[in-house]
Amino acid sequence: MLPLLLLTSAFVLLPWAGAGRIIGGCVAKPHSRPYMAYLKIQNGSQSYSCGGFLIRPDTVLSAAHCVAMKGAVRVTVILGAHNISAQEQSQQEIPVGQWVIHPQYCPDNFKNDIVLLKLKQRAMINKNVQCISIAKENERVEEGAECSVSGWGRISTRWDMTSDVLREVELKVQNEQICEQVFHNYQRQSMICVGDEYSKKATYKGDSGGPLVCNKKAHGIVSYGPQGNVFPKVFTRISYFEPWIRKQLRRFALQDTPGSPFSE
Structure with missing residues (x-):
């Protein structure tokens, strides 16, 4: 019981x-998890952080509750970090251009707690920054x-x-x-x-x-x-959400196609 x-x-x-x-x-071996993303989130005067992970050079997957809140929210992703307070040469700091929260996400019971964040520019893939x-x-x-x-x-x-x-x-x-x-x-x-x-x-x-x-x-x-x-x-x-994730990734790809109705 x-x-x-x-x-x-x-x-x-x-x-x-x-x-x-x-x-x-324990402390992770530096850069042994090159897919890890550190999310710096600004909501008005409040700032905080979340985790995330790189699944495509321009896309990070995370939890919806990290960004689903009232007011203007700004998100910046740091990739290639071990010591987040240091200015490591391995780090890539990239602003998030947009994000897609699952349409059935419910903040009251945490159902469908998933979000895709599209980076404003593609990450440079190397030994310290990789997709999972x-x-x-x-x-x-x-x-x-x-x-x-x-x-x-x-x-x-x-x-x-x-x-x-x-x-x-x-x-x-x-x-x-x-x-x-x-x-x-x-x-x-x-x-x-x-x-x-x-x-x-x-x-x-x-x-x-x-x-x-x-x-x-x-x-x-x-x-x-x-x-x-x-x-x-x-x-x-x-x-469970993999079909939805793939659908959103296809939309992201279309946004990058010149002349597409989905392009920014």
Whole structure:
């Protein structure tokens, strides 16, 4: 039986609640995750960050709740970073020209928490900046699979301590009944239940948008977790949205075609 402590309302991994550092993980080998994107988000006078990952030279995938808010929102992506506070020669800073939030995204229950961000210019692909493959429509990651997540930011649920360097953690795909008992809005077809049942390792506030990588392929997107605890966490299931992603990528490609009705 799950502890009553877990049976609380869910919270979204709000980016402004603290740049999300991996809890219980370790510092990643510099540039070992060349697909990682750091999102600098400005909303009026507020600024915060999220994670994301490069799936095409001009497109980053992330969580919808990172950018779905009122007011003027401006997003800049930093690629090729290890120490986000340093001016590393490997870094490429590119503004986002537009983004497409899933039309059925619901901020109240985090359903369809996915967004595609189109960069104003294509990233220069090199050893420090590379794309990652995403799960196909019929690919599902199974319970017990060991996957990894990476991000920048807080180290603890108790202290507002942040890390400038990329950190990573290994997490296990859980039995979906665990998340169904904790979150009444959990949906098996579009979400993945992930975490460390001993609550020593986790993603946390601000890690939103980062990828769940299993067998060198992105299967999930950091979405939300339980109030006051670090286990379990819910990830957006990429395979469920793969047809929608491909459709949006085709639209992006048409926008780059001179004379196209979709061109900017």
